[in-house]
Amino acid sequence: MSPHRIALLFNANKVYDRQVLAGIGGYLTFTRVKWDLFMEEDFRSHALGIRQWRGDGIIADFDDPVVAEAVSALSIPVVAIGGSYADESQYPNGIPYVATDNQKLVRMAYDHLIDHGLQRFAFFGRPLEPGHLWAHEREMWFRRMTAADGLEGIVYHGSSVSAGGWGRAQEEMAEWVRALPKPIGIIAATDARARQLLQACVVADVPIPDEVAVVGIDNDPIVQTLSSIRLTSVIQGAEEMGRIAAQLLHQMLHGGDCSSTRILVPPSGIHVQGSSQHEHVRSPYVMRARHFIRQYACTGIKSEQVAGYVGVSRTLLEEHFKRELKKSVHQAILDHKLEVAMQMLADPKASMAEVAVRSGFTSLQYMYAVFRREYDCTPKQFLAQRRV
Structure with a gap:
């Protein structure tokens, strides 16, 4: 019997996507399921021609709206992976969905900063753009958590960073950091945003974590390598998401009905480093x-x-x-x-x-x-x- 042909529509340049792919691979290794896997070498074109895919199934990143639109109408089994939403209408209809739990990601970062004695909090998110709905979902949970505690939740979106505009974006970020009340804990929507924030604090000559404590999300080893100050980061359960998605698709390929399945995967922990270990220092x-x-x-x-x-x-x-x-x-x-x-x-x-x-x-x-x-x-x- 020939192995099923499966397309994996992910951006392997991102640590989150790579972890999901590792989880899919882990499921195949553990169960000894044989799939013929296809991945587009250039992630920018991985949705092109997918409607003509002559395979048996797809696991796709539904945080990418282009991919979500391209595969939603296909007649073959599809499993979606993406962020969780408080608004139920944001989930696709009739497609099993495996989500990272955005509420619990933010909660873990927020509680960690509270445990270090901080009483002021901010969130460094992203501008509202297609494909970044997950970032605004995290921002929304941050606002709800600080409001429930009777605190002001300061939010900064910053700019979408490019090489040409990086200098100005960094200076704007540094000005924002200088103007913040201190000490303060800042949750960044991703590790990439957190690294930019750490750099801005260095430019602004703002001590980390004495005046600004930073927590990211992703636990990206590349960010750790590139940062002079080690970053505390919430670890997403991305590998578990990949394993679950592979299991759901395996069931669907053998006649199982998983169309109404929706699974939220909590973070697997927090990697504590120097960026968030705030201690009250008077001098x-x-x-x-x-x-x-x-x-x-x-x-x-x-x-x-x-x-x-x-x-x-x-x-x-x-x-x-x-x-x-x-x-x-x-x-x-x-x-x-x-x-x-x-x-x-x-x-x-x-x-x-x-x-x-x-x-x-x-x-x-x-x-x-x-x-x-x-x-x-x-x-x-x-x-x-x-x-x-």
């Missing part, structure tokens, strides 16, 4: 110093350079650090380097030498010496203890 000197340390600790900065950035003498800055944090500036730099090293150690593909260099230690031997002094064990032993 503006310590606040600015920690902002500088988070950006440049792994480049080999010294205490004198931190004091120079803050604009005070090293002696005065040390006094403020001892009073506020009960540690020296040098220890704060070292703590950040150790934190980065510990995060990298969790990646089995990273060599020890790479971890040492990228976390700012002058040599592998020095990193080992610091781990023994601070934790009384080697980096590998520390990682094993943490896993236990």
Whole structure:
């Protein structure tokens, strides 16, 4: 019996879509179902000619209105994947729909910021454009949550970023950040938006997370790699969505009626990093110093350079650090380097030498010496203890 021919209409350039595709692949591997899979190499044209598709089924990204329109009228089995909606009329009729739960995504980010003692909140969304209805759904839930708590929910849409307009968009974002009441927690509609926000805070010279704490959505590893400040991000249950969608299509290919099925998949967790770990700090000197340390600790900065950035003498800055944090500036730099090293150690593909260099230690031997002094064990032993 020939395998079913299935089209997957997704943009593999996006981390969310790749995770959905991984979930589909996971289902096929686990069940040993054999499908002949088609994916358009150029995502910009993946809806062209789909009405002439001579296959057996489709799993498609219905957040893309062009794709949704192209496949909705097809007579073959179709499973839709997209965002959840409070307005039931936004869901397609007669097509099974697997959704990321936008309410729970925002709730997880909002509760995380509340847990860190913040009482002011903002949302960095997107302009209203085709294909971004999910972003406005997240914005709507943010407004509802802050209103229910009797708080003002500040919303900023910003611009649709292009290379030509990036400079102006960043400056506008920096001006918005400067004008915000502080301290404040900001939820970004995606990690990509969150990365732009982190860059704007650096341009605006606004300390993160002391004055602005940021949470994104997607847990995109590329964003982590490109950001000097590690981003806290809500992890969507995208792989689970892919598995469920593949299971529904498998049932439909064998005569099952799933046309009225609608499944909302909650987030799978939150990856907590430095961008959201707000602590109340009274000294503006310590606040600015920690902002500088988070950006440049792994480049080999010294205490004198931190004091120079803050604009005070090293002696005065040390006094403020001892009073506020009960540690020296040098220890704060070292703590950040150790934190980065510990995060990298969790990646089995990273060599020890790479971890040492990228976390700012002058040599592998020095990193080992610091781990023994601070934790009384080697980096590998520390990682094993943490896993236990």
